[in-house]
Amino acid sequence: MNDLGLYLPGTSWVHRLPAGVKLAALVLLGVASILIDGVVTVTAGVALMLVLYGIAGFTPRLAWRQVKPLRWILLFIVAFQWWARGWQSAVDVVGVIVLLVLAAALVTLTTRTSALVDVIIAVLRPLRPLRVQPERVGLLIALGIRAVPIAAGFSNEVRDAQRARGLGASPRAYAAPLIVKSLRHADSVGEALVARGLD
């Protein structure tokens, strides 16, 4: 499981902070971000976030990797904001996005998947009167995590078969058998769950 996730083990206090606390802080930061503006505030926020990356034992390079996939859209936003509302606005908008992306990624990098699942289940518990079943959600997430390598395996099988028959890279000849295989597999998983007492 852990080799599949983005979590990077560590012993810093950022790592040790309970997952619920980190998520709550993230939500608060998200709400507060509506109020955050001004070049100085935003720059200070990003700088503080980089300090937290340092405390967690992460390099600025790792922080950059979190933002890198966004570079083109951020560049577009900078260009638009600068042109429409001036450079301060460009720094404000892009700074807040970078700040939130870094903060959210920091939670992901320092928190085990299992701890986050526990938080989801705990948050759902008060919704029991609304017929939400937190254990079922937990089971569903576990089945979903398990389904990823299974579907990826089917995907490889189908592509090998496609190649063997010389079909090239036709998305149709690939996806249809992948899905049928996966649905048949789901049937057997469903039966196995029933056999284990789940209705």
Add this chain to the structure above:
Amino acid sequence: MRSDDSQPGGSARWMAQVAIFAGVIAALGLVPALQLPGMPVPITLQTLGVMLAGSILGARKGAASVVLFLALVAIGLPLLAGGRGGLGVFATPSVGFLIGWPVAAFVIGWLTERRGAPYIIPWGIAFNVIGGIIVMYAFGLVGMMAVGGLTVGAAAIALLPFIPGDIVKAVLTALISKPVHASYPGLLPERPRPRRDADVEVG
């Protein structure tokens, strides 16, 4: 609606199908982006998975599998195309699309279920365009405007290059759904006897 829920083992099968489809959406995201001739940007198959979720599993299961997929991304699995994942992706300007994914799957699924079995490709394409492009881009556009502080026009310009690829995916989804429903029947309700115009006129 959830007829199989009332039967013994129905909820287990429901969960198993929802879970495996989240896996399928992930597997499609692992396929390298395709550069098709005449397309301005490479297309990834991940949103194909979102459209397929609705058109194969129907409204509720389809939307549930997309929500589950997003939950797997949120708890730190790098399952989005290009190996991205974690909570950070929900803070980006494209968050509108992520929020729109389950809604798109629901709309496609709802329309597809109403049409029922057998699956008809031209209708399927229309449903995929409504849910997978109109609904999805509406959410995407609002997300870009809210997070990026863009005007409608600027957000639309940023999104324009992606639309041709999504039209291709809407067509592909229908072409893929037809054989899937044919070889794995039972996911869509049987279509009620078509009412002829003549019947309506007489009645």
